[in-house]
Amino acid sequence: MLSILSQSSPSQCDGHTRRHFLKIGGLALGGLSLPTLYRAEAASPGSGERTRHKSVIMIYLSGGPSHQDMYDLKMEAPVEIRGSFKPIATNVPGIQICEHMPRLAKMMDKFAIIRSLYGCPDQHASDLCLSGYPIGPGGQQSGRPSLGSAVSRLQGAVDPTIPPFVGLTTKTGHKPYSNPGLPGFLGATHAPFQPDGEGLANMRLKSVSLEQLSDRRSLLHSFDTFRREADSRGQVAALDVYTRKALDLLTSSKLVEALDLEREAPKLRDRYGRGSSDPAFGEDAGPHWMDQFLVARRLVEAGVRCVTLSFGSWDRHGANFERLPLQLAKLDQGITALVQDLHDRGLDQDVSVIAWGEFGRTPRINKGGGRDHWPAVSCALLAGGGMKMGQVIGSTNRLGEVPQDRPVHYQDVFATLYHQLGIDTKTATIPDHSGRPQYLLDRQDPITELI
Numbered sequence: 001m002l003s004i005l006s007q008s009s010p011s012q013c014d015g016h017t018r019r020h021f022l023k024i025g026g027l028a029l030g031g032l033s034l035p036t037l038y039r040a041e042a043a044s045p046g047s048g049e050r051t052r053h054k055s056v057i058m059i060y061l062s063g064g065p066s067h068q069d070m071y072d073l074k075m076e077a078p079v080e081i082r083g084s085f086k087p088i089a090t091n092v093p094g095i096q097i098c099e100h101m102p103r104l105a106k107m108m109d110k111f112a113i114i115r116s117l118y119g120c121p122d123q124h125a126s127d128l129c130l131s132g133y134p135i136g137p138g139g140q141q142s143g144r145p146s147l148g149s150a151v152s153r154l155q156g157a158v159d160p161t162i163p164p165f166v167g168l169t170t171k172t173g174h175k176p177y178s179n180p181g182l183p184g185f186l187g188a189t190h191a192p193f194q195p196d197g198e199g200l201a202n203m204r205l206k207s208v209s210l211e212q213l214s215d216r217r218s219l220l221h222s223f224d225t226f227r228r229e230a231d232s233r234g235q236v237a238a239l240d241v242y243t244r245k246a247l248d249l250l251t252s253s254k255l256v257e258a259l260d261l262e263r264e265a266p267k268l269r270d271r272y273g274r275g276s277s278d279p280a281f282g283e284d285a286g287p288h289w290m291d292q293f294l295v296a297r298r299l300v301e302a303g304v305r306c307v308t309l310s311f312g313s314w315d316r317h318g319a320n321f322e323r324l325p326l327q328l329a330k331l332d333q334g335i336t337a338l339v340q341d342l343h344d345r346g347l348d349q350d351v352s353v354i355a356w357g358e359f360g361r362t363p364r365i366n367k368g369g370g371r372d373h374w375p376a377v378s379c380a381l382l383a384g385g386g387m388k389m390g391q392v393i394g395s396t397n398r399l400g401e402v403p404q405d406r407p408v409h410y411q412d413v414f415a416t417l418y419h420q421l422g423i424d425t426k427t428a429t430i431p432d433h434s435g436r437p438q439y440l441l442d443r444q445d446p447i448t449e450l451i
Contacts, residue, residue, distance in 0.1 A: 053158045054350055054421045055300035056147065056385070058308045059293075059335070060126045060169070061357035062177045062286040063315030066371050067379035068363060068400040069324055071097050071113045071392075077399050081363050084321050092390045100328035103336040109390040110339050110348075112450060114380040116394025116403035119410040120359040122375045124315070125176030126169070128358055130308055131184070132414040132441055135176065145430065146181030147414060148306030149190040150440055153430050154423060155305060161254050162303035167192030168292050169310045170277055173284045181308045185432045192308065195259055258302035261291055269294065272337040273330065279313065281323060286310030288327070293334040297341055300351050305421070314357055318368035331355070339383045352385025352420050354413065363400045376402050380413060385420040387450040411443035419446040 068074055073087045073096070087096035090108035097105055097113075104111065121134045127141045128134045136142035145153070148165035157164045167180025183190040257263060273290035280288045288311070296307040311334070312327050335355055342348045360378040361371030377396055383389065394406040415425045418440060425444040429437035 052350060053303065053305065054352075054385070055305050055307070056151075056352045056354065056417050056421060057296045057300060057338070058130060058147065058181070058306065059353070059355035060129045060286070060308065060310045061312055061314050061331075061355060062126065062172075062310045063124065063313055063357065064359045064361060064373060065314040065357040065379065066316060066320065066324065066361040067115065067117075067377065067396070068361070069098060069320070069371075070101070070328065071379050071381070072115045072396055072400055073098060074363070074398065074400050077363070080365050081399050083365060085324075095390075095392055098328060100325045101332040103332045107336050107340065110343065110383055112382045112387065112389050113392045114382070114394055114408050114413070114447075115392055115396055116405070116407050117356070117360075117378040117380050117410065117413075118376070118403055118407050120375045120378055122373050123176070123358060124174060125358060126179045126308075126310065127176065127182075128410055129356055130179065130181040132411045140176065140179060141182050141184055143184050144438075145184035145186045145190065146192075146308075147417060148181045148192055148308060149183040149186050150418075150430060151305045151421060151423070152183075152190040153186050154428060155421070158303035158305065159254065162258075163193035163255070164305040165190065165192045166299050166304050166306070167194045167308045168295060169194075169308055170196075170279075170287055170289070172279065172286070172310075177285055177310065181306070185438075186430065192306075254302055258298045258304075259295060261294060261298075264294065264298075268341070271341075273333045275330075280327065281313050283313040283315070285313035285315065288312060288330045290330065290334045293338040294341075297338055297345075297347075297351075301345065301347065311355075316361065316370045317366065317372055318370040320361075320365070320370040322369070335381070335383075342384055348384045349386040350384075352387065352417055353383040354380060354417065355382075356380040356413075360400075380408075382413075382450070385417075387416070387420060391449065393447065393449050408447060409443055411441045412445065412447050414441055415444055416446040416450050419451055 068081075069083060069085055073085060074082050075087060086099045088099045088102065088105050089096055090105040092108040095108055095113070097108070120128055123134050125135055125140070130148070131141040131144050131146040133142040133144045138144070148167070152164040155164065165181070169178050169180040172178040180192045180194060261269060272294045275288050275290035275292075277287050277289050279285055292309045292311070296309060299307050312331060314327070316323065335353070339348070339353060342351050342353070357378065360374040360376070362374045366372055377400070394408050395404045396402060397404045418425050418428075423440070425440045429439055432438050
């Protein structure tokens, strides 16, 4: 892994240094020169000002969030169903949500809730939430590409120095939790760029600090030195697709700047909240890493078309009502800060946000004070992208067991996200391993209430 190191690495309040977001794996020099890339950067549409483009931020709530404890509280149900949380009114008349999400309640006009989501198997994996396909006979994502990979293939990069698809998902012991969105049959060319990822070339650019990235003359000298050393060892010819792509990224300061949260005002960082890459509650799942919401906004603003991240540990078989108040408060803070920031920066029509998990939780509370897996129905929260907000789509029955009206399939949400990105799922195809065109989804109609 190539690390761009700062000469000084001040620790943040959570004990993590700036280095964590500035580690970039992979470097390649085959057939490319720095002057060529500098000219490409200077000529790129994004030089000097942001080029408008459509993007999506996908937030995976690892473990399966409890729909009836977030957006679909059942106060008329028996106590063993409804739990201890109370609903609160939102700024949209008639819509109520959990009391532990007060920020969202005040901004409900900027969000849309789906209460009747279905189509999920009993699988602990991000596959369905990032591709529309569960783990199947074809492997993870049933061998299909994630949304980010499909967008990379169909629309390419906005800026030659910025990857179209970035995965911020942290590593977990249960590997399906940390799938950032696989490329499937599209292959490694359209895999997500992972700033802290493994599996890229284990190379290290010598003598280049974060501060030196702004010094192009020094950077040119360092790359020339690296090229000579690599050539002498015969490494250049062996560089793969990951490392060829990485040079584009590293020879521009744009990506590094997008990943550097020190460039943001402290007040804005405080609005998002700080956090840690450590798994939430010490469990094997996503972290409460608030910083990633802000990094996602910075990345889409820089030119990334799709950003994925995981958040929290939602597999609450026990201690549901003890741990959810903390976790809901953190999600409440992070996602409302993100959506408000998108509005403040004029990105709300261009950037779609989706937050959801792989299934819901049982209506009946178990003996351990938790809720178990419930694939029959789940929920989703959407914002931005020019979609119609301030509404609830669908409902469940009295006990929150099954969709009651307007059932919405996971793939219906994907069809909507593709639509907002400017991709028609009824006509767009991508070639599989044999070169045969494949549609992006099996269900191709977007949700009419949102578009």
